[in-house]
Amino acid sequence: xxxxxxxxxxxxxxxxxxxxxxxxxxxxxxxxxxxxxxxxxxxxxxxxxxxxxxxxxxxxxxxxxxxxxxxxxxxxxxxxxxxxxxxxxxxxxxxxxxxxxxxxxxxxxxxxxxxxxxxxxxxxxx
Amino acid sequence: xxxxxxxxxxxxxxxxxxxxxxxxxxxxxxxxxxxxxxxxxxxxxxxxxxxxxxxxxxxxxxxxxxxxxxxxxxxxxxxxxxxxxxxxxxxxxxxxxxxxxxxxxxxxxxxxxxxxxxxxxxxxxxxxxxxxxxxxxxxxxxxxxxxxxxxxxxxxxxxxxxxxxxxxxxxxxxxxxxxxxxxxxxxxxxxxxxxxxxxxxxxxxxxxxxxxxxxxxxxxxxxxxxxxxxxxxxxxxxxxxxxxxxxxxxxxxxxxxxxx
Numbered sequence: 478x479x480x481x482x483x484x485x486x487x488x489x490x491x492x493x494x495x496x497x498x499x500x501x502x503x504x505x506x507x508x509x510x511x512x513x514x515x516x517x518x519x520x521x522x523x524x525x526x527x528x529x530x531x532x533x534x535x536x537x538x539x540x541x542x543x544x545x546x547x548x549x550x551x552x553x554x555x556x557x558x559x560x561x562x563x564x565x566x567x568x569x570x571x572x573x574x575x576x577x578x579x580x581x582x583x584x585x586x587x588x589x590x591x592x593x594x595x596x597x598x599x600x601x602x603x
Numbered sequence: 604x605x606x607x608x609x610x611x612x613x614x615x616x617x618x619x620x621x622x623x624x625x626x627x628x629x630x631x632x633x634x635x636x637x638x639x640x641x642x643x644x645x646x647x648x649x650x651x652x653x654x655x656x657x658x659x660x661x662x663x664x665x666x667x668x669x670x671x672x673x674x675x676x677x678x679x680x681x682x683x684x685x686x687x688x689x690x691x692x693x694x695x696x697x698x699x700x701x702x703x704x705x706x707x708x709x710x711x712x713x714x715x716x717x718x719x720x721x722x723x724x725x726x727x728x729x730x731x732x733x734x735x736x737x738x739x740x741x742x743x744x745x746x747x748x749x750x751x752x753x754x755x756x757x758x759x760x761x762x763x764x765x766x767x768x769x770x771x772x773x774x775x776x777x778x779x780x781x782x783x784x785x786x787x788x789x790x791x792x793x794x795x796x797x798x799x800x801x802x803x804x805x806x807x808x809x810x811x812x813x814x815x816x817x818x819x820x821x822x823x824x825x826x827x828x829x830x831x832x833x834x835x836x837x838x839x840x841x842x843x844x845x846x847x848x849x850x851x852x853x854x855x856x857x858x859x860x861x862x863x
Contacts, residue, residue, distance in 0.1 A: 524639060535637040545752050548744055549642035550810045561645070566790050594795035595753060597681075597787055 511585040514577035522571075523554050534590070537564065564596055573599045647812035651829035653728070653747035654804055655858040656815075657840045658721055662824040666696055666719040674783070675820035680803070681793045683781035691772040691794075693802045694723045694817055702861075705850055715863055721825075723817070724749060724770040724802040725849060725857030732762035732771065741799075747830070747858060748804045756798040763799060767853050771801045830858065 478484065501507065522529045523536070543549040544562040552560045561567050572578045575598045583590065644650075663669060676682065676694040683691050699711075702720040730749045732741050740755035741762055763771045777796045779787075787793055791807065794800045805815035813819070818827045828835035837860070840846075846860040 528639070532637050539637050541752070541754060543642045544810075545750060546742060546744070547642070548644065548648075548746070548806075548810065550645045550648070551643040552638070553641045553643055555639040559643075562642075565792060591795075595792040597789055597792060599789065 509585075511582045513581045514574060516571040516573070516578075519571040521556075523552065523558075523560055537568075540564075564592070569596075569599050575599065645810050645812070648810045649812060651746045652831035653829060653858065654726065654809075655747070655828065655830035655837050655860065656723075656804075656818070657826040657837045657846065657860045657862060659824045659826075659840075659862050660718065660720060661862065663718075663721075669696055669719065669721050672721065672817040672820045672825075675816045676802075677783045679788060679805075679808075679816040680791050681778075681782055681787045682800075683778040683793075684783055685776065685778070685781045689773075689775045691774065691778060691800060692722075692770070693772075693800075694721065696720065697722055702849060703847060705852055706847070720861065721817075722768070722770070722849075723859065724804070725768055725855070725859045726802075726804055727858065728856035729854060731765035731767065731855060735761040735765040737761060744806065748806050749801075750803060750806055751799070751801065753792075753794055753798045753800065758797040758799065760799060767850055767855065768857075771799050773799050 529536075540552065540562045543552075550562045552562050554560060575593075673694050673696075677684070680693060682693045685691060696719040699706075699716050699718060699720065702722060726747060726749045728747070730741075730743060733743055733749060736742075737759060738755050738757055740753070740757070741749060741751045744750050758773065760773055763773060774794055774796050778794050782793065805813070805817075808815060814827055818825045826836045826840050828837040830837055832838060840862065841860060844862045846862050848857045848860055851857075
């Protein structure tokens with residue numbers, strides 16, 4: 478190979494540079510928790526934490542379609558507990574602190590859902 | 604060559620068939636469920652085959668009699684009061700000529716002709732608004748209510764053109780600036796700019812076992828019940844009184860009846 482030494486060193490430097498964010502990320506030094514504040518009075522959400530974290534938006538979409546279109550306004554969770562399907566009257570009952578719960582995580586993840594153009598944030602007048 | 608091509612096409616056709624058939628055979632493959640739980644009707648929700656409303660208009664003496672009903676509805680649903688032609692209408696009043704334009708009879712009782720009549724979405728059996736909606740944002744539920752999913756409304760206003768009763772309003776401006784109370788009703792959402800809205804027959808109250816807000820505020824002068832049930836209050840009222848509906852010739856079969 479022509480100029481093997483420089484070429485191979487170049488390739489190695491290139492690969493290390495390109496994958497650097499992953500290696501730095503693996504050290505975990507720059508990991509920041511969103512610092513969301515969980516509701517104090519209630520320990521269990523509708524489903525388990527892992528599911529709610531990953532799928533709450535899909536669950537909300539499904540709740541909307543079931544409640545509005547099929548008139549199924551009760552959700553029976555996998556643990557058998559019954560929940561009334563409503564963002565404002567069920568979810569926000571416990572998750573009443575919008576700034577400390579919803580917003581912190583949404584901002585950290587750069588998602589800006591437009592729930593609140595219609596749904597009313599608790600304690601907010603107009 | 605010829606044979607090769609033939610066998611290739613055969614194999615390709617068969618595999619496409621197998622792939623598509625295999626996909627179709629998986630139940631609900633296109634619409635997978637997210638939630639691990641189940642869905643059900645509310646425990647205390649009343650059931651009906653077709654909800655309908657009967658208005659005892661002769662028991663109301665004037666437009667001011669309807670005021671508490673309008674206030675109750677608009678407060679309950681955070682319906683804004685926008686001055687001018689861009690107001691949002693859920694429950695409103697209009698003259699006899701505008702309410703019953705088909706009625707061409709001359710020399711009508713002056714009292715009836717001069718009165719105001721309460722108007723709301725008729726929750727038609729054959730709703731033109733549902734037929735024209737391109738996104739299925741408006742639809743008919745099992746119990747005859749013409750409902751709306753504001754999440755899906757793109758604001759094209761086809762439904763407003765389709766509705767012969769003017770029961771739909773478009774949010775030209777942010778409705779939150781014109782809410783009827785200083786603090787909105789926290790149990791019901793508002794709407795946003797760019798969507799069409801209308802009366803919901805209080806489907807959210809029905810689900811909780813309550814009667815519609817206007818019916819509650821009318822103190823018995825508006826009846827609400829199942830039109831398909833021969834022994835319901837609305838059927839008994841219709842059987843013993845002469846009733847009219849708005850624009851019956853259009854064939855939309857409104858669910859709001861007026862006892863004049």
